[in-house]
Amino acid sequence: xxxxxxxxxxxxxxxxxxxxxxxxxxxxxxxxxxxxxxxxxxxxxxxxxxxxxxxxxxxxxxxxxxxxxxxxxxxxxxxxxxxxxxxxxxxxxxxxxxxxxxxxxxxxxxxxxxxxxxxxxxxxxxxxxxxxxxxxxxxxxxxxxxxxxxxxxxxxxxxxxxxxxxxxxxxxxxxxxxxxxxxxxxxxxxxxxxxxxxxxxxxxxxxxxxxxxxxxxxxxxxxxxxxxxxxxxxxxxxxxxxxxxxxxxxxxxxxxx
Amino acid sequence: xxxxxxxxxxxxxxxxxxxxxxxxxxxxxxxxxxxxxxxxxxxxxxxxxxxxxxxxxxxxxxxxxxxxxxxxxxxxxxxxxxxxxxxxxxxxxxxxxxxxxxxxxxxxxxxxxxxxxxxxxxxxxxxxxxxxxxxxxxxxxxxxxxxxxxxxxxxxxxxxxxxxxxxxxxxxxxxxxxxxxxxxxxxxxxxxxxxxxxxxxxxxxxxxxxxxxxxxxxxxxxxxxxxxxxxxxxxxxxxxxxxxxxxxxxxxxxxxxxxxxxxxxxxxxxxxxxxxxxxxxxxxxxxxxxxxxxxxx
Amino acid sequence: xxxxxxxxxxxxxxxxxxxxxxxxxxxxxxxxxxxxxxxxxxxxxxxxxxxxxxxxxxxxxxxxxxxxxxxxxxxxxxxxxxxxxxxxxxxxxxxxxxxxxxxxxxxxxxxxxxxxxxxxxxxxxxxxxxxxxxxxxxxxxxxxxxxxxxxxxxxxxxxxxxxxxxxxxxxxxxxxxxxxxxxxxxxxxxxxxxxxxxxxxxxxxxxxxxxxxxxxxxxxxxxxxxxxxxxxxxxxxxxxxxxxxxxxxxxxxxxxxxxxxxxxxxxxxxxxxxxxxxxxxxxxxxxxxxxxxxxxxxxxxxxxxxxxxxxxxxxxxxxxxxxxxxxxxx
Numbered sequence: 001x002x003x004x005x006x007x008x009x010x011x012x013x014x015x016x017x018x019x020x021x022x023x024x025x026x027x028x029x030x031x032x033x034x035x036x037x038x039x040x041x042x043x044x045x046x047x048x049x050x051x052x053x054x055x056x057x058x059x060x061x062x063x064x065x066x067x068x069x070x071x072x073x074x075x076x077x078x079x080x081x082x083x084x085x086x087x088x089x090x091x092x093x094x095x096x097x098x099x100x101x102x103x104x105x106x107x108x109x110x111x112x113x114x115x116x117x118x119x120x121x122x123x124x125x126x127x128x129x130x131x132x133x134x135x136x137x138x139x140x141x142x143x144x145x146x147x148x149x150x151x152x153x154x155x156x157x158x159x160x161x162x163x164x165x166x167x168x169x170x171x172x173x174x175x176x177x178x179x180x181x182x183x184x185x186x187x188x189x190x191x192x193x194x195x196x197x198x199x200x201x202x203x204x205x206x207x208x209x210x211x212x213x214x215x216x217x218x219x220x221x222x223x224x225x226x227x228x229x230x231x232x233x234x235x236x237x238x239x240x241x242x243x244x245x246x247x248x249x250x251x252x253x254x255x256x257x
Numbered sequence: 258x259x260x261x262x263x264x265x266x267x268x269x270x271x272x273x274x275x276x277x278x279x280x281x282x283x284x285x286x287x288x289x290x291x292x293x294x295x296x297x298x299x300x301x302x303x304x305x306x307x308x309x310x311x312x313x314x315x316x317x318x319x320x321x322x323x324x325x326x327x328x329x330x331x332x333x334x335x336x337x338x339x340x341x342x343x344x345x346x347x348x349x350x351x352x353x354x355x356x357x358x359x360x361x362x363x364x365x366x367x368x369x370x371x372x373x374x375x376x377x378x379x380x381x382x383x384x385x386x387x388x389x390x391x392x393x394x395x396x397x398x399x400x401x402x403x404x405x406x407x408x409x410x411x412x413x414x415x416x417x418x419x420x421x422x423x424x425x426x427x428x429x430x431x432x433x434x435x436x437x438x439x440x441x442x443x444x445x446x447x448x449x450x451x452x453x454x455x456x457x458x459x460x461x462x463x464x465x466x467x468x469x470x471x472x473x474x475x476x477x478x479x480x481x482x483x484x485x486x487x488x489x490x491x492x493x494x495x496x497x498x499x500x501x502x503x504x505x506x507x508x509x510x511x512x513x514x515x516x517x518x519x520x521x522x523x524x525x526x527x528x529x530x531x532x533x534x535x536x537x538x539x540x541x542x543x544x545x546x547x548x549x550x551x552x553x554x
Numbered sequence: 555x556x557x558x559x560x561x562x563x564x565x566x567x568x569x570x571x572x573x574x575x576x577x578x579x580x581x582x583x584x585x586x587x588x589x590x591x592x593x594x595x596x597x598x599x600x601x602x603x604x605x606x607x608x609x610x611x612x613x614x615x616x617x618x619x620x621x622x623x624x625x626x627x628x629x630x631x632x633x634x635x636x637x638x639x640x641x642x643x644x645x646x647x648x649x650x651x652x653x654x655x656x657x658x659x660x661x662x663x664x665x666x667x668x669x670x671x672x673x674x675x676x677x678x679x680x681x682x683x684x685x686x687x688x689x690x691x692x693x694x695x696x697x698x699x700x701x702x703x704x705x706x707x708x709x710x711x712x713x714x715x716x717x718x719x720x721x722x723x724x725x726x727x728x729x730x731x732x733x734x735x736x737x738x739x740x741x742x743x744x745x746x747x748x749x750x751x752x753x754x755x756x757x758x759x760x761x762x763x764x765x766x767x768x769x770x771x772x773x774x775x776x777x778x779x780x781x782x783x784x785x786x787x788x789x790x791x792x793x794x795x796x797x798x799x800x801x802x803x804x805x806x807x808x809x810x811x812x813x814x815x816x817x818x819x820x821x822x823x824x825x826x827x828x829x830x831x832x833x834x835x836x837x838x839x840x841x842x843x844x845x846x847x848x849x850x851x852x853x854x855x856x857x858x859x860x861x862x863x864x865x866x867x868x869x870x871x872x873x874x875x876x877x878x879x880x881x882x883x884x
Binding site: 058093 | 776785
């Protein structure tokens with residue numbers, strides 16, 4: 001793959017303003033490195049999810065939210081006026097907290113959903129991409145004999161991996177994950193975390209987590225958010241062993257959550 | 258499929274839905290327009306004060322009107338409501354306040370079944386129960402038929418309004434030692450008062466527009482009467498007869514009756530919507546208060 | 555918010571309160587409530603029983619099956635068969651629902667997904683208002699305005715064209731020419747009248763689709779319409795189908811406007827532009843003038859069959875909805 005010190009994605013002064021009155025997140029400038037996992041941690045309401053959702057223009061759907069600043073993917077601002085959000089979201093995928101397979105579609109059709117969108121119909125191509133994505137999501141062996149079963153017939157952990165496979169099928173450059181394991185049991189959480197560690201070779205990952213241990217387990221870099229500001233950023237090892245900012249120290253020692 | 262094509266297709270289908278919406282909305286506006294225009298010109302003093310009488314009157318040009326129908330509607334509908342209220346409210350209270358009782362779930366199924374029943378069948382049942390046993394068509398049997406229609410509606414709306422009242426109310430009442438019936442009547446129902454009244458209004462408006470059951474029970478009367486043991490006229494039932502009659506003058510009266518019914522429906526519709534909006538605001542306020550309290554804990 | 559069941563103290567909780575809190579008034583209260591609610595049970599079950607009893611003489615004279623499939627309804631000859639009206643009911647209702655589905659779903663989509671809030675509210679009000687207009691009022695307008703216009707501008711021209719160019723069509727659209735009050739016009743008005751119900755139910759089904767489903771579709775790079783196709787409509791399908799079936803059940807019982815438009819012929823409805831009758835329209839049309847007992851009991855018997863059909867349709871709608879939801883296991 002490529003150099004993991006290369007900056008893949010970057011924000012400059014990114015902020016999200018709600019109802020013209022208060023900032024969900026304010027003036028954040030961060031770099032995301034190629035094939036690395038960056039985690040966002042912080043107490044509830046600190047703005048980490050708001051920030052994440054600005055990275056694939058999900059706030060476009062909320063009329064009350066205004067985004068300021070820039071988000072550069074490979075040096076191009078995704079918020080530039082001539083850029084279409086629909087195109088951006090193919091390059092920057094997202095997995096949500098609740099597993100959301102399309103319940104009426106089969107497992108196969110779920111994974112292929114993104115491909116159908118752009119008009120890919122050829123069976124051979126679809127078969128290949130579906131298998132590849134399911135393998136990358138560590139789900140292939142479990143479902144390969146029942147690809148035509150409905151997406152809702154899987155267990156919670158499997159559904160989340162299906163959602164990941166679906167996101168991977170369109171081959172995004174960056175994968176955003178919003179607390180992907182918070183609704184899963186410990187076993188499924190473990191397998192998804194293992195998955196993340198393997199996936200970063202293929203895609204740059206940014207993950208929001210409310211669980212500090214998870215950040216330590218899966219991420220290379222960590223950013224700590226507090227009441228709308230990005231307070232500290234650094235290599236995960238360093239941030240957790242030697243937090244520089246007093247608020248970071250307080251949070252890591254469990255003073256608040 | 259490239260992006261442009263995808264957007265084009267989406268836009269096309271979106272305009273399709275606009276077209277379909279117009280297809281539905283335009284006829285409604287046409288209907289209202291025609292009724293208002295034609296109906297308005299039919300309304301005059303005679304309309305409100307004269308009886309219908311025989312066709313000969315209309316053909317000869319003697320003044321005729323629908324006073325019998327208007328008065329009859331008021332009488333029959335009011336009696337019907339009086340009959341329906343206790344039963345409808347009781348059933349609504351049963352479904353909401355006694356959900357653990359087996360009757361409650363049975364009642365719920367039956368209420369929703371009855372709400373989907375054709376009104377004409379209610380008329381047949383009232384005919385069999387009342388008309389046949391009292392020797393003839395009467396205003397009273399019509400009132401009974403209308404009550405059959407109103408009871409399920411009142412039951413359903415009462416239940417849904419009572420369910421929405423906060424549980425806290427009952428908790429407070431019971432912990433004060435109040436018996437259940439007191440809790441219901443003095444605390445819960447007053448809190449739900451507006452919604453219950455709206456529900457009653459809706460049921461009344463709905464029954465007021467039904468012609469089929471009345472054609473089979475109160476039958477109709479070309480002359481004004483206040484005797485509820487006799488056949489009595491009412492607007493919807495009369496409208497049917499006027500519309501299918503061959504007399505031009507009666508058609509004109511029909512338009513007049515139509516605009517009155519339409520106005521009645523529109524007014525109750527808007528009152529209902531306004532009360533609902535107010536109720537939503539109130540319950541939203543209550544939810545906010547509850548959330549604040551929870552936050553302060 | 556707590557569930558509706560949480561909202562009410564259970565009977566068990568009440569009976570566990572110390573005795574001084576349970577007054578005799580409660581027993582009376584409960585008894586009264588139960589007694590009065592008994593009326594509902596009486597109404598629902600009573601309807602079927604009463605109609606059946608009233609129709610019994612007809613059933614015993616003709617037999618259930620023969621009455622069901624009998625094609626002759628001649629009060630003077632005292633021969634009664636319900637088939638023409640059963641067919642009329644199904645043809646008009648099915649025709650109406652087929653005509654109404656697409657516009658209704660279109661309106662529901664437009665209002666839920668595309669229209670700005672003020673417009674959506676306005677349209678919802680308009681559609682709900684349409685549902686509130688009494689059937690007899692719509693029937694009156696249709697008799698005086700709609701039916702003649704339909705005949706003059708649509709039915710007659712089509713008929714004349716068919717006479718010249720498509721002779722084979724004539725038996726289906728009325729060999730003697732269209733009548734002003736006919737099956738076709740009645741079906742169209744019926745469609746207009748059930749659209750509001752279908753819109754409301756489709757709207758509810760669409761609004762029930764969880765936000766996460768839509769967001770998942772957006773996140774895959776879908777356009778606005780594609781989100782609808784991919785995530786919203788499939789999820790809402792079972793609700794929409796249930797709505798369609800319930801609207802169909804509603805259409806079966808629609809009486810006044812249909813009675814005023816359908817032309818009231820007692821023969822099997824074999825022509826589209828010719829007169830026909832439905833079960834409710836028959837009852838309204840003939841009940842007041844019926845003299846012979848067998849005539850009255852036959853009308854009651856038709857009412858009984860209508861009752862049965864309505865119940866079956868409602869059960870079918872509930873059953874299908876449950877099946878569809880089970881099939882997704884979500």
